[in-house]
Amino acid sequence: MSTQTPSTLRVAPDPSSPRLTRAVTGVDQTGASIGLRVVEERPLTIYLNSREIVTAMTIGDHPEWLALGFLVNQGMVRAADEVTGIDYDEELETVVVRTAVETDHEAKLARATRTSGCAVGTVFGDMMEGLEGLTLPPTPLHVRDLNALSSAINRTPSLYLEAGAIHGTCLCRGPDPLAYFEDVGRHNAVDKLAGWMRDTGTDPADKTLYTTGRLTSEMVIKCALMGVPILVSRSGFTAWGVEIARQVGLTVIGRMKGSRFVCLSGEGRVIWDAE
Template sequence: MPDFPILPNPTDPRLTRAITGTDHTGAQTVISVVEERPLTIYLNAQEIVTAMTIGDYPEYLALGFLRNQGMLRPDDVVTGVDYDDEIETVVVRTQRQTSYEDKVKKKTRTSGCAVGTVFGDMMEGLEGLTLPATPVRSSWLYALAHKINTTPSLYLEAGAIHGTTLCQGDTPLVYMEDVGRHNAVDKISGFMFQHGIPAADKILYTTGRLTSEMVIKTALMGIPVLASRSGFTAWGVEIARQVGLTLIGRMRGQRFICLSGEDRLIRDADPNAQPDEGRKHGRKGAGDD
């Protein structure tokens, strides 16, 4: 079992680049800019997708993407995950023979930065899905928001990036970042798949919008609670209600809104005792679009 927590490494020189420009006054300035590079994912001998990513944890990203697309089954035996940095490729190998030519042809572009990709039968797997009735306390939500938003991260270093955190109670366990919120979630899914991490007692916290794909991925991972600083899409809310996912958004200071799964929520903290960020305070930008 890995040691927790697993946190971003904003000092990793591979993930940002110093670029010189001029500011609003015309003065020369140097800022850190997030790297973006392609990663091609293979399942056995078949090329599946090329994703744009910051380049960390490529093995987890590949496993999580394939798992969330239904191409890796829960009982699949993975015999190898090979990453080649020179050609920016990950090959995931399984005992089971796989062939997904038809599924790869049926792709749907989804909302969100870095263009998330879902295949045509993306609702497959949700029918009959029942998520555990694990309670979530408002005191946990307030504590998590404070811990996550003050953790050193690539966002605080360079911006233009999304973060997603796997949590248990009021404790962050695994914090992943990427140029697309979908990639960050897939990294966490791959981590859980690789290490056999149970989902029933977990919370997924994200800085990005609560879209249909975010809800679907969270539900298929078996996580009963999805929370965000950002807002909702109507289809995301509709799917969350369909599968019984607790969906909490606009978490800022004292405030949050629950649009699905209210029955899991235990309000055990006084909102007035929490610091109020205000509309122009705190982490904003990449995670708010």
């Protein structure tokens, strides 16, 4: 399959970066020697002002956006909070996100829970906060655009094509990919995207979030709280993820392979115009 980076992509994977993969040798099913590249995992400790929040395992790219997006998605940094700086120390493997005013996050830490995300995704006891009364825009989803989008993402050069063992998340508008992030955990990839959206002031109203990961409750909640009305995956669903999506009016499409998919919520946005 030929690969080509879409011209609309503002942020794209960098599979050629030597920092993100490592060359290893092994043997194949015949006993013959084989060489391949595998993705790296590095710890990244995130601080909010002077408080240590979490240590995440990540491939190590875009640490500032990962830290900011994580804090935004956990409700620790809200829309009204002024972010005054993000400091990354590669040697110490830490990121410090600084706000103009100290935030109230200690209660959230006390209610921390572990979720079903790969590489230990984390949400908190008030994870449903913000969903009540949430209204997502009635952005239409053209099936013809969805098919074109799937083809464009699958042909984009990526760490997945280079080494596998990784998840991808892409923010899109219509048939066009805009920002594509990868990581060992699907939640990390989404957090990088959320950080990029916050940093660039990107409007979520007319966007689609495409992910390679399962459509779990965590993924649905993050997408809804980011204000993105459409969530698409080539993987499957969890029952709670579908239930929450229906409650908030989020369109969720899964099991997308080629031109085939299943929509389990928000089908009112879908325009069936594929040939």
